[in-house]
Structure formats: structure tokens, C-alpha cells
Amino acid sequence: VAVDLQAVHDFLIQIAHEAGTMILTAKPVAAGSGTKKNSADLVSETDQAVEKMVSTRLKAKYPDFDFMGEETYKDGDTLAADTPTFIVDPIDGTTNFFHAHPYLCVSLGLAIARQPVVGVVFNPFTRTLYTAIKGQGAHLTDPWHEHARLPLRAPEALRDLSTCLVAVEWGAEREGNDYEVKAATFRKLCLRKEEGGAVVHGIRSLGSAELNLCGVAAGWLDVYWEAGCYAWDVCAGWVVLEEAGGRMVGCHEGDWEPRVEQRRYLAVRGGEGQRGVIEEMWGCVQGRIEVG
Ligand code: IPD
Numbered sequence: 001v002a003v004d005l006q007a008v009h010d011f012l013i014q015i016a017h018e019a020g021t022m023i024l025t026a027k028p029v030a031a032g033s034g035t036k037k038n039s040a041d042l043v044s045e046t047d048q049a050v051e052k053m054v055s056t057r058l059k060a061k062y063p064d065f066d067f068m069g070e071e072t073y074k075d076g077d078t079l080a081a082d083t084p085t086f087i088v089d090p091i092d093g094t095t096n097f098f099h100a101h102p103y104l105c106v107s108l109g110l111a112i113a114r115q116p117v118v119g120v121v122f123n124p125f126t127r128t129l130y131t132a133i134k135g136q137g138a139h140l141t142d143p144w145h146e147h148a149r150l151p152l153r154a155p156e157a158l159r160d161l162s163t164c165l166v167a168v169e170w171g172a173e174r175e176g177n178d179y180e181v182k183a184a185t186f187r188k189l190c191l192r193k194e195e196g197g198a199v200v201h202g203i204r205s206l207g208s209a210e211l212n213l214c215g216v217a218a219g220w221l222d223v224y225w226e227a228g229c230y231a232w233d234v235c236a237g238w239v240v241l242e243e244a245g246g247r248m249v250g251c252h253e254g255d256w257e258p259r260v261e262q263r264r265y266l267a268v269r270g271g272e273g274q275r276g277v278i279e280e281m282w283g284c285v286q287g288r289i290e291v292g
Helices: 005-025 045-061 094-098 177-190 209-218 231-243 274-284
Strands: 066-069 085-092 105-112 115-123 128-133 138-142 145-149 165-168 202-204 223-227 247-249 264-268
Touching: 005 045, 005 105, 005 115, 005 128, 045 066, 045 085, 045 094, 045 105, 066 231, 085 094, 085 209, 085 231, 105 209, 105 231, 115 209, 115 231, 128 209, 128 231, 138 231, 165 177, 165 209, 177 202, 177 223, 177 274, 209 223, 209 231, 209 264, 223 274, 231 247, 247 274, 264 274
Parallel strands: 066 085, 165 202, 165 223
Antiparallel strands: 085 105, 105 115, 115 128, 128 138, 138 145, 223 264, 247 264
């Protein structure tokens, strides 16, 4: 069945604005959850209310499509191979939401045959909207830009990892193998070259996977490396990233073709030198991530 991707894209933008209004007017209240890992694993009632609104609207208009959302996901759910699936994070950056930190977004993606094909990422605080349809480019609309094509300028060459601004995220894990691998990898990125490190320009941990991907797409981040996030944390931004010339690969050496459900990613912006930076970044990973 041919899907009108433009119509999906336009509808997702409408819903993203509605969700944004809900987020802006809500007071963060923790939702009861029996499965929390620790005090850093947060869910608010607004996450649940926004997802309910989004899924209701999408199911009414696209009754034959599947839906995967952060709040209704059950362990073991996988993406259907043959049914288009909406992949939704009602609030990507829930921890920031609790702290009124304005780096968060509603993230609405569509995958067909398990490939992300439409992405809409909206930060209601800054009114920043990133959108993309596979094969049609990525765009930014905000108070200063009206549907500007990404990246905003021709990307400068990526010389090497030492000249990069690198986003990483801790996620909610605070113990175990993956936590140790992350901590050692972050440290390595900052170590001097003589010690095998890269001395990157800086490390950012801003709290929203989707906005990080869009930041790499726009060019105000060069690299984003994370393990532990889910399909809804990356689906929409993945389309924006690749349509802006960025590249998504896996977080370990040699993984050039990651799947959207893989939970281990490395995104590098467009520009000459992209491949070299991917390989250098892989070289800094201190061990094997197990999740996914
Ligand atoms: C989280 C954010 C965070 C990332 C986590 C995600 P949520 O999403 O994207 O930056 O480190 O892995 O789970 O829980 O705020 O939707």
C-alpha cells in the first residue's frame, strides 16, 4: 500500500503542536510506576496523557497502522515488517521536564518496513520544529527560520574527533557493565592524545536523544553517541539526521547498518571527514555495550 508521506508529515506536525501545548501548560507530577530502576528513572503523568492523545488521534486517522509508544511499550514488542508503524515519544527529555529545563521535545516518527521515513521533532519551549521525509530533505522551522533546509550552512569539513563537540547521555542506568563502559568511554574522549584519548572540544549531555540527533543534523553538534535509548528516542530524529547529510551507525566498531530497535547508536554530522570521525569515535569505546 502506498502511503502518502506528505500527508502523514503534515498531520504529525499538527499533533506535535497540540502535544506542545499540553506540555507547556502541565505541571510535572510523577506517575506511579512499579518498575523504576532508581531515582533517575522518571515518568510523569504528562508523558502518559500526551501519548494517549497522540495515539488516539493517530489511530482515528490511520486505523491500519501500528503504534509503538514509550508509555505503552511492553518488553518484547517489536516492529512489524509489513505494517507502517508510528513510533512516538510523548516527552523525550522527561528528566528535563521535571526540572523545567527547556531542552525536551515531542517526537513523532513513522517507520515502514522497519525503516524510519518521516520524522517530526518539536520543542514547545523554544518553538523549534525539525521535520523530514525520507528522500525530501530535512527542515527547521523556529521563530528565526521558516522551513529552512538543514544543515543551515554547507557543513565545514570534520577534521578529526579532537575538533568535535560530542553529545553523550548517561540515560537512567547507574550501575552495571553498560554504565562502566559509558563512563570509561566519556573519560577517554577527554584524555590527552598521548594517553590514547581524543581531547574533544567539549562533551554535552543535554537530556534528549531526539534533540541531540537534530542538533547533529543542524550542525551545532558534531557527534552523538549513546547506548540504552529506545526506538522512540531515535526514530524521528534519524530521518532528520540522514536527510541533512548526517550518518547513523551503531555504537561499536564496524556496525555500519544499525536497526532502529538496536538501542546503541552513533550519529555524526555531514561533511568531509565523516567516516574518519566515525572510526575514531569507535576507537574510543571502552568495551562492549550489552543492552539491545
Ligand atoms: C531519554 C532521553 C535521554 C536519554 C535516554 C532516553 P525520555 O528519553 O532521550 O537523553 O539518555 O536514554 O531514555 O525517557 O526522556 O523519553
